[in-house]
Amino acid sequence: MSRNITQLKRALTPEQKSDRRDTLLVTAKTLFMDAGYEGFSMGLLSKRAGVAKGTLYLYFGTKEEVLLSLYSLELERFCSELTAGISSVMTDAEFISRIYETSVSDPLFLALHARLGTVIEQNISVDALIISKRAMAKQFHAMVNQLSGPLNLNSEQTLSALSGISALLTGSFDGASRQAFEGENIPEDVASFMGHFDLKTRFEKSAGYILQGIRASRC
Amino acid sequence: MSRNITQLKRALTPEQKSDRRDTLLVTAKTLFMDAGYEGFSMGLLSKRAGVAKGTLYLYFGTKEEVLLSLYSLELERFCSELTAGISSVMTDAEFISRIYETSVSDPLFLALHARLGTVIEQNISVDALIISKRAMAKQFHAMVNQLSGPLNLNSEQTLSALSGISALLTGSFDGASRQAFEGENIPEDVASFMGHFDLKTRFEKSAGYILQGIRASRC
DNA sequence: AAATTTAATGACTGGCGGTCATTTGTCAAG
DNA sequence: CTTGACAAATGACCGCCAGTCATTAAATTT
Secondary structure (H helix, E strand, O other), X not given: OOOOHHHOOOOOOHHHHHHHXXXXXXXXXXXXXXXXXXXXXXXXXXXXXXXXXXHHHHHOOOHHHHHHHHHHHHHHHHHHHHHOOOOOOOOHHHHHHHHHHHHHOOHHHHHHHOOOOOOHHHHOOHHHHHHHHHHHHHHHHHHHHHHHHHXXXXXXXXXXXXXXXXXXXXXXXXXXXXXXXXXXXXXXXHHHHHHHHOHHHHHHHHHHHHHHHHHXXXX | OOOOHHHOOOOOOHHHHHHHHHHHHHHHHHHHHXXXXXXXXXXXXXXXXXXXXXXHHHHOOOHHHHHHHHHHHHHHHHHHHHHOOOOOOOOHHHHHHHHHHHHHOOHHHHHHHOOOOOOHHHHOOHHHHHHHHHHHHHXXXXXXXXXXXXXXXXXXXXXXXXXXXXXXXXXXXXXXXXOOOOOOOOOHHHHHHHHHHOHHHHHHHHHHHHHHHHHHOOO
C-alpha cells in the first residue's frame, strides 16, 4: 500500500513524485530569497533540500527549469492576488496601482519576470516551454476574464493592455534592478539621471498612458 | 619615441592602451555576433583576439564590463543613427517606426539592452557603472535635444517618452527572445498565445499610446 | 650593457551545470 | 520469509567557466 511521502525515502507513485517536486520548489524559493538570482545554484539547492544533486535532475531538466517552475507559481500567486476582491468597477489608476503592489509584494515575481525570455527560457527544453506557456496562457485568460468587466474593456483590449503592461514591468524593473549602492557616494549628475529610472514612477506613468490609449481606441 | 601600437608587442602609453582596448571590443563584437549572449566567454574572446586570458583582465574588470562597453558603443550607434537626417517635423508613427528599425538594425543592441540591468550591471564595479551611466546620460540628452523639436514636445516630455519607450523595448524583446523552434511542432493553442508577444507589433502599439498620452498631458 | 619598469602570459583555483555507473529502498512473486 | 526485479537516489566525476597571480620578457632609462 502507498504511504505518505514523508515516511518514505523514495517517491514511487506519480503523486509522491509530484509532492517531492513541490517541496523542492518550496525549498528553492527560500534559497532564492536568501541568495538572489545570481547566488542561486543547484549545489546550494541540493544541500538545502537534503538531497543529492543528481536527484534534482530527476525532477527538473535544468536549473532554469526550476526557476521557470518557480515563476509559474509566482504568476499564479500574482493572478489570484490581483483579481481577489476587486470591485465591479475600477479606475485605471486603481488598477495600475494594484498591478504594481501585487508585483512587488513577493520579491521573486519581478526578479523572475524580468529575466523570463532573455535568461530563463534560453535554457529550457521545448517540452517544458510548451507546458510553461500553456500555464501562462491560462493565467492570462483568467486575468482577462476577471478584469475586462471592472475595466470596462472588451477581451481583446484587456489582453492588449496586459501585454503592454507586462512588457513595461519587465523594462522598468530592469532599469531599476542595479540598486544604488548602500553608502557609495554617487556623483550628483549620475544620481540625477538614474532618478528617471525609478521603478514605480516609470511604470505607473507609462502604464497609465497605455490604458488611456487603449480606451481611446475603443470605438 | 612612441611608435604605432601595431608594431609593438606591448601597449605602453595611454593612447596605445586605449587603442588596444578598442580593438579588443571590435573582436568582442564579432564573437558576440557568432556566439550570441550565452555563448560569449572570455576564453573564446582571448583566443579570437590572440591574447592571453589574463591580458583581457588588464583592460576589463569582468566579462560583464566587456559587454557593458559593447553596449555603450551600441547606444552611441543607436543614438546617431536615430537622429541622422530626421526632418524638422515627424509624426509619432514615423518616430516609433524609426526607433524600431534602428533597434533591430544591429543585432547586438537589443540583446544587450534587454539584459542591461538584470544581468550585465549585476557584475560591474561601482566605478565602471558610474562611467557607463554618465555615457548613457550623454546619449539620452543628445537624443532629447535632437528629437524634442521634430516631435513638438518639451525636453521633459521627450525624456519621459524615451524612458517609457526604452522600458517597452526591453520588455517586448524579452517576450520575443525565445525564438520559436525551427521546425518544432508547437501546439496551436500555445502558438496562438505566443503570437501576442511579437516584438514589433507589441512595441509599436504601446509606444504609440505612450507618446499619445504624453502629448495629451501637454497643457 | 645593465637596471628598471610593467605589459603580457598561462597555469592554476574554485565553483558551476550537468551526467551516469553504482547503490539501495520498495514492492511483488514464489 | 526469501528472492528477484525495478527504479529512485546517490555522489564522484566531467568539461567549462570567470577570475587570479607568480613569472616572463618587451621596452625604456640610466
